[in-house]
Amino acid sequence: MSDNDIAIKVGNLGKRYVINHQKDKGDDNFREVIIGGTKKIIGVFNPFKKSEKQKETTEDFWALNDVNFEIKKGDKVGIIGRNGAGKSTLLKVLSRITEPTTGKIHINGRIASLLEVGTGFHPELTGRENIYLNGAILGMSRKEIKAKFDEIVAFAEVDKFLDTPVKRYSSGMYVRLAFSVAAHLEPEILVVDEVLAVGDVEFQKKCLGKMKDVSDQGRTVLFVSHNMNAIEQLCDHVILMSEGKVIKKSNNVREVIHDYLAFNENGISQSEWKNKDDQYKDKNFHLTSFCVKDNEGAAVTQAVRNDEVFSVEIKGYIEELDKALQVGYALYDEDNNLLYWSIFNDSAEKEWPEVKKGLNVFCSDIPKRFLNEGTYRLELIISLYFRCWIIEPQKNSPTIFFTIQGGLSDSPYWMIRRPGTLAPELKWSVK
Amino acid sequence: MTENNKFEFTIESGKAERHYWMDLWRYRELFYILAWRDIAVQYKQAIMGVLWALIRPLLTMIIFVVIFGKIAKLPSEGVPYPVFVFAAMLPWTFFATAFASSGNSLIGNASLISKVYFPRLIIPAASIIVALVDFIISFTILIALMVWYNYLPTWHMLTLPLFLLLGFFAAFGAGLFIAALNVKYRDFKFIIPFVVQLGLYASPVAFSTTLVPEKYQLFYYLNPMVAVIDGFRWAISGGNTAINSTEIIVSVGVVCLLCLFGAIYFRKTEKTFADVI
Numbered sequence: 178m179s180d181n182d183i184a185i186k187v188g189n190l191g192k193r194y195v196i197n198h199q200k201d202k203g204d205d206n207f208r209e210v211i212i213g214g215t216k217k218i219i220g221v222f223n224p225f226k227k228s229e230k231q232k233e234t235t236e237d238f239w240a241l242n243d244v245n246f247e248i249k250k251g252d253k254v255g256i257i258g259r260n261g262a263g264k265s266t267l268l269k270v271l272s273r274i275t276e277p278t279t280g281k282i283h284i285n286g287r288i289a290s291l292l293e294v295g296t297g298f299h300p301e302l303t304g305r306e307n308i309y310l311n312g313a314i315l316g317m318s319r320k321e322i323k324a325k326f327d328e329i330v331a332f333a334e335v336d337k338f339l340d341t342p343v344k345r346y347s348s349g350m351y352v353r354l355a356f357s358v359a360a361h362l363e364p365e366i367l368v369v370d371e372v373l374a375v376g377d378v379e380f381q382k383k384c385l386g387k388m389k390d391v392s393d394q395g396r397t398v399l400f401v402s403h404n405m406n407a408i409e410q411l412c413d414h415v416i417l418m419s420e421g422k423v424i425k426k427s428n429n430v431r432e433v434i435h436d437y438l439a440f441n442e443n444g445i446s447q448s449e450w451k452n453k454d455d456q457y458k459d460k461n462f463h464l465t466s467f468c469v470k471d472n473e474g475a476a477v478t479q480a481v482r483n484d485e486v487f488s489v490e491i492k493g494y495i496e497e498l499d500k501a502l503q504v505g506y507a508l509y510d511e512d513n514n515l516l517y518w519s520i521f522n523d524s525a526e527k528e529w530p531e532v533k534k535g536l537n538v539f540c541s542d543i544p545k546r547f548l549n550e551g552t553y554r555l556e557l558i559i560s561l562y563f564r565c566w567i568i569e570p571q572k573n574s575p576t577i578f579f580t581i582q583g584g585l586s587d588s589p590y591w592m593i594r595r596p597g598t599l600a601p602e603l604k605w606s607v608k
Numbered sequence: 609m610t611e612n613n614k615f616e617f618t619i620e621s622g623k624a625e626r627h628y629w630m631d632l633w634r635y636r637e638l639f640y641i642l643a644w645r646d647i648a649v650q651y652k653q654a655i656m657g658v659l660w661a662l663i664r665p666l667l668t669m670i671i672f673v674v675i676f677g678k679i680a681k682l683p684s685e686g687v688p689y690p691v692f693v694f695a696a697m698l699p700w701t702f703f704a705t706a707f708a709s710s711g712n713s714l715i716g717n718a719s720l721i722s723k724v725y726f727p728r729l730i731i732p733a734a735s736i737i738v739a740l741v742d743f744i745i746s747f748t749i750l751i752a753l754m755v756w757y758n759y760l761p762t763w764h765m766l767t768l769p770l771f772l773l774l775g776f777f778a779a780f781g782a783g784l785f786i787a788a789l790n791v792k793y794r795d796f797k798f799i800i801p802f803v804v805q806l807g808l809y810a811s812p813v814a815f816s817t818t819l820v821p822e823k824y825q826l827f828y829y830l831n832p833m834v835a836v837i838d839g840f841r842w843a844i845s846g847g848n849t850a851i852n853s854t855e856i857i858v859s860v861g862v863v864c865l866l867c868l869f870g871a872i873y874f875r876k877t878e879k880t881f882a883d884v885i
Binding site for chain 2: 194269270271272273274275276277280281282283284290292293296297299301302306309310313314315316318319342
């Protein structure tokens with residue numbers, strides 16, 4: 178009888194990818210492309226020709242490893258974890274886009290997945306045509322779409338442009354229409370991946386509202402997001418993933434999110450991050466380390482006092498200078514509130530520190546008696562101004578932490594932590 | 609509760625086969641809509657629209673008539689050369705477009721494949737429907753030609769759909785293979801136009817099958833389009849051109865094998881499409 182209450186049951190689930198490390202990437206000239214191509218074709222038809230292939234070394238990578246959990250009907254489950262933790266792979270396996278390597282998933286109910294809004298939209302087709310196309314792709318029948326058509330159009334606010342090809346839509350209209358179709362799906366289990374990251378603030382609110390409606394109707398929702406506030410608002414359960422494993426499943430959403438933000442995977446708040454695995458390779462900025470240093474230049478290992486100046490240090494290797502390079506950090510408090518962004522060239526142009534080719538060490542002081550007692554989190558901001566992200570906070574950035582304790586003030590009346598994120602000591606006068 | 613049970617299923621590595629054929633039926637509406645999308649997109653921004661489906665085969669036919677009919681003076685088994693060529697051009701053009709579009713269909717729909725689940729077999733199947741529509745449109749040229757040369761259709765004409773079906777499955781089987789291979793090895797993208805171009809001359813479009821030396825005939829029949837083209841000619845000319853049962857049997861056999869192994873290979877590689885595309 179309890180089996181009937183379970184919407185999704187996952188046991189011993191694993192997904193392996195084989196990564197090829199090709200020794201030579203000689204696709205530079207046309208001849209090599211042809212030769213490489215011919216070799217490949219011969220390779221396909223000749224199963225005995227192994228010697229050519231052995232030059233490529235392969236490596237197994239388990240994107241999901243021994244994942245087990247159960248989701249009851251009507252649960253709203255948020256899945257959180259850092260980039261590469263396996264969240265998206267899990268959703269892909271659940272929605273049957275890709276097959277698991279090991280294990281079993283039992284699904285009870287009609288499942289629909291929303292891994293990206295506007296999947297299958299065709300730019301040449303009109304809004305009306307795309308509603309039918311997209312609906313069918315998401316698994317709605319023509320009858321269902323017809324019945325909901327007016328509702329979809331009204332929600333997307335595109336009624337004037339129904340017969341215009343969507344390639345002439347503004348990006349806002351496009352996204353609204355896409356989300357609207359998806360929002361009117363009525364599956365028993367809905368799987369959603371980061372769709373709220375689109376559109377303007379107003380529309381995001383509307384989407385959140387719609388998601389809430391969906392979940393209030395008693396459907397099961399699985400929701401992957403980096404937006405912790407959305408998870409907290411929508412979900413009553415949370416699954417924390419790391420390195421392809423479920424490390425925590427709880428109905429105390431607040432606590433799990435709090436722990437997730439305050440600690441790294443090993444449960445320690447580290448104040449130093451070193452690029453050991455050669456990640457973030459980029460010719461404009463190849464990050465080597467990111468840490469918090471005390472006033473003597475040593476990496477911070479324990480709590481710093483609030484009456485000490487300490488600094489954030491970002492080290493990176495620049496192969497190609499780009500004037501638009503932005504290097505900085507974002508500072509968050511324990512509740513994931515963003516305090517500020519700071520970039521090395523925030524000041525007037527003539528005061529900018531000079532960036533050179535080769536190794537650069539970016540350093541910035543955090544003034545004393547500015548923050549409050551507590552734990553803070555730092556993430557990197559590295560981008561080419563308005564062109565592209567190299568490292569984006571809350572997306573692919575490494576995180577480091579520091580804790581401030583003691584040294585709040587020299588005043589005998591300010592001995593213990595005051596409420597507030599900041600605790601600056603400001604000048605007063607009495608006239 | 610009974611409604612729910614319909615959707616209860618288990619995902620397990622390597623055990624997808626059971627649902628697959630059921631799903632294919634369940635997703636039939638997606639098949640219609642993808643086919644309709646391909647047709648709509650094909651004709652949307654072309655001013656001449658449908659006319660293209662007429663102009664292309666018509667121009668090719670004229671070139672063939674001039675080069676092979678007038679200059680090379682190839683025999684046409686007593687049928688007016690334009691009718692002779694066009695009766696072959698129809699099924700060949702159908703095969704070529706169907707094969708090319710199904711072979712490239714998976715890559716063209718990469719974003720769909722990596723974002724939503726549905727039986728992937730739908731994609732190459734739906735893409736052939738466009739070629740079928742083109743075929744129907746250019747069929748009107750044939751009718752015009754027959755009127756012009758005073759050719760009355762006979763009962764033989766009724767067998768035409770059977771030969772079309774044979775051509776359809778020839779394109780589908782070959783298309784499945786290439787589509788699946790194309791996902792992993794993009795080289796096949798370059799092979800498709802080559803096969804289509806070479807095939808035009810390897811198939812009896814400009815000439816009659818009877819011109820092929822006797823001892824090579826059986827080997828020649830391995831090209832499944834030989835029987836399809838000969839069948840079209842036979843049906844259109846009212847039985848005036850040659851066709852024999854051997855070529856039909858060989859062709860049906862080859863097409864069956866193509867479809868069988870095409871489908872097996874497609875199914876085998878299908879589960880990795882989303883990972884490698």
